[in-house]
Amino acid sequence: MQGGPARGGEEARLLAQIAAGDAESFAALYDRYSRPVYSLAWKMLGDSHAAQEITQEVFEGIWRGAAAYRPGRGTARSWILALAHHKSVDAVRRQRIRVAEPLPDLPADAPDVVGQVLQRVEGAQVRAALETLSEGQRAVVVLAYYGGYTQAEIAARLGVPLGTVKTRMRDGLLRLRGVLRDVEESVT
Amino acid sequence: MKHEDVRELLPAYALDALAPEEARAVEAHLLECDECRGELAAFREVAGALAGGVAMANPPADLRGKVLAAARPDRGAGRSAGWPWGLAAAAALIVLLAATSAYLAHRVTVLTARLTTQERVLALLASPTAQSAVLSGSVQANVRFVYDRARGQGALVVSGLGDPGEGFVYELWLVAGKEPQSAGVFRPIPGQPIIVPVTADFGRYQAVAISVERGPQGAPRPTTAPILAGAL
Numbered sequence: 001m002q003g004g005p006a007r008g009g010e011e012a013r014l015l016a017q018i019a020a021g022d023a024e025s026f027a028a029l030y031d032r033y034s035r036p037v038y039s040l041a042w043k044m045l046g047d048s049h050a051a052q053e054i055t056q057e058v059f060e061g062i063w064r065g066a067a068a069y070r071p072g073r074g075t076a077r078s079w080i081l082a083l084a085h086h087k088s089v090d091a092v093r094r095q096r097i098r099v100a101e102p103l104p105d106l107p108a109d110a111p112d113v114v115g116q117v118l119q120r121v122e123g124a125q126v127r128a129a130l131e132t133l134s135e136g137q138r139a140v141v142v143l144a145y146y147g148g149y150t151q152a153e154i155a156a157r158l159g160v161p162l163g164t165v166k167t168r169m170r171d172g173l174l175r176l177r178g179v180l181r182d183v184e185e186s187v188t
Numbered sequence: 189m190k191h192e193d194v195r196e197l198l199p200a201y202a203l204d205a206l207a208p209e210e211a212r213a214v215e216a217h218l219l220e221c222d223e224c225r226g227e228l229a230a231f232r233e234v235a236g237a238l239a240g241g242v243a244m245a246n247p248p249a250d251l252r253g254k255v256l257a258a259a260r261p262d263r264g265a266g267r268s269a270g271w272p273w274g275l276a277a278a279a280a281l282i283v284l285l286a287a288t289s290a291y292l293a294h295r296v297t298v299l300t301a302r303l304t305t306q307e308r309v310l311a312l313l314a315s316p317t318a319q320s321a322v323l324s325g326s327v328q329a330n331v332r333f334v335y336d337r338a339r340g341q342g343a344l345v346v347s348g349l350g351d352p353g354e355g356f357v358y359e360l361w362l363v364a365g366k367e368p369q370s371a372g373v374f375r376p377i378p379g380q381p382i383i384v385p386v387t388a389d390f391g392r393y394q395a396v397a398i399s400v401e402r403g404p405q406g407a408p409r410p411t412t413a414p415i416l417a418g419a420l
Contacts, residue, residue, distance in 0.1 A: 026259045030252060038247035040239045052251050059255045074229035078236030082202075085239060089204040094300070126241025144205035145238050151200045152207065156387060169199040173234045180237040 011076035012069070019067035026063055033077075034059070037084040043120040044088040044148060045095065054091060058084045085145070092148035113157065114139045117147040129179040137172035140165050189213040194224055202231035208297040308385055309343045312336055321396065323418035331398070331416055337390045344396070346374070347381040357403035360384055361410060363395040363417075371396075373406035395419050 011032070017025035037058050042051035061083055069079050121127055121142070130138050139158060143149045151169065155162040194217040200206050201214045218225055312318050317338045323331040329349035335342030344360055352358050357375050361368035371386045397414035401407045 023256070023259045027256055030255055034247050034252065034255070035244055036239060038251075039242050039244045042245055043242040048248075052247060055247055055251060056255055056258075060258050063259045073225060074232050075236070078229075078232045081236040081239040082232050085235065086204050121241040122243040123241040126238060129237075130241075141203070141238075144200065144203040145235060146242075149205065150207050151205045154205070166196055166200065169203065169205070170196075173199045173202070173231050176237070177230060177234045180234060 008075045008077070012071040015062070015066045015069045015076050015079075018063060019069075026059075029062065029080075030059060033080050036081060040081065040084050041088045041091070044085075044092055044146065050091060050095075054084065054087050057087050061087075089148040113147065114142055117142050120146045126180070129176055132179055133172050133175055134168075136160075136164075137168045137175070140168045141172040141176070144169065189217055191217070191221060191224070194218075194221070195227065198224060198228050199231050202228055202235050208301065212294075306383065308341070309334065309345065309383055312341055312343060315339065319420075321418040321420055323396065323398065323416040325398075325414060325416035327415050329416065331418075333396045333418060333420075335386070335390050335420070340387055340389055342386040342388065342390060344371075344374075344384040344386065344398075345381060346376060346384070349376045349382075351376065351378075352400045352403075355403055356400050357406055358398050359401040359406040359410070360386070361397045361399065361414070362386070362388055362390075362393040363397055364393045368397065368410055370406060370408065373401065373403070375403070390420060393420055 014025045014029045018029060034055060038051050038055045041054035042048055045051055045054070062080065069076060121130065130142065133141065140154050143154045143157065144151065149157065151165050152162060155165045158165070194214050197206060197210060197214050201211060206214065218228065312334050315336045318334060318336040320332055320334045323333060327350065330347045331349060332345050333342060334345060349358070352375065357373040359373045360371040362371045371388065372384050374382055374384050376382055395417055397417040399410045399412045399414045401411060
């Protein structure tokens with residue numbers, strides 16, 4: 001774990017320099033984050049070509065939008081990965097529309113889908129953290145984050161009320177927050 | 189959207205698990221609510237940690253050149269301008285670009301959502317087990333309910349239905365015995381067919397009906413007599 005406040009401060013500074021148009025800082029940020037950004041997109045989309053496009057979009061977004069980052073509003077890392085996740089989810093949903101997957105709300109195959117999506121999680125620490133959740137909490141967090149499903153789709157898939165999905169999502173994230181506080185497996 | 193409603197959606201927002209309209213409502217509230225921004229930041233950190241759970245792979249080496257090519261100093265809008273007017277012009281341009289791209293993103297979301305529902309209806313129509321019911325009643329309109337019991341999927345397809353009046357919406361009901369259950373509200377768009385997707389166990393219901401209710405939410409139980417109905 002080489003994270004910590006010093007690194008966070010350094011990355012916030014890189015973003016500030018990028019906002020001022022500094023190409024060198026941009027290259028430094030690319031070298032630090034292209035791997036986790038690309039890997040997340042690749043795992044979610046299952047396609048290297050699509051993941052490269054996402055990575056390109058994410059960094060273009062950072063180049064143009066670095067000024068929108070506010071250090072008081074969380075770490076640079078979570079800001080960058082949120083951008084990567086957002087674009088990956090968009091692409092996953094477009095992909096689903098294109099392949100006209102069996103309409104996404106039949107409860108019957110739900111356990112399988114959770115299992116399939118969970119296979120994308122290979123980091124030992126994150127896996128262990130997910131293990132601390134109840135089965136229901138794990139299913140909603142995993143389907144939402146790694147599967148790119150909306151909370152309504154998840155409710156339909158699991159055959160539970162939307163309110164239950166919301167509660168499990170909140171409880172699950174709060175619990176993970178305690179367990180995952182220092183995990184920065186991706187940036188090594 | 190009210191503060192409490194938005195607060196409830198923050199975990200899903202942090203996981204990108206909201207429908208586009210909900211996400212936009214959350215974003216609008218975040219602009220003016222410090223408390224929600226703070227709470228969201230905490231959920232975002234958790235999401236960021238989850239990103240570290242996927243197996244790491246190196247992007248192809250040639251991607252670096254492509255990405256960095258976008259960041260030549262001469263490409264930044266007004267970045268080399270060292271005087272205030274240049275900055276003001278650049279700022280104005282950025283605001284304009286941001287507004288344009290937000291608008292385009294919104295259009296894409298709207299069109300994508302429309303396409304999704306249309307594909308859903310096409311899939312329904314293509315299903316050999318799909319059935320359809322024509323709704324008739326006190327108003328002139330072409331309203332049909334297509335549904336597939338086996339898959340629990342259905343959609344109301346509406347065209348030529350008049351405006352329900354300022355402040356009112358049409359509400360769709362699924363009727364089991366004497367118990368109507370709301371299946372969504374809608375307002376017609378002049379000159380365009382409307383599709384209202386419905387997921388339900390249609391075996392439980394005997395009829396679908398539409399009544400006029402107060403907008404934008406509609407009512408939990410019908411408060412007026414149905415204007416259109418059809419047997420399932």
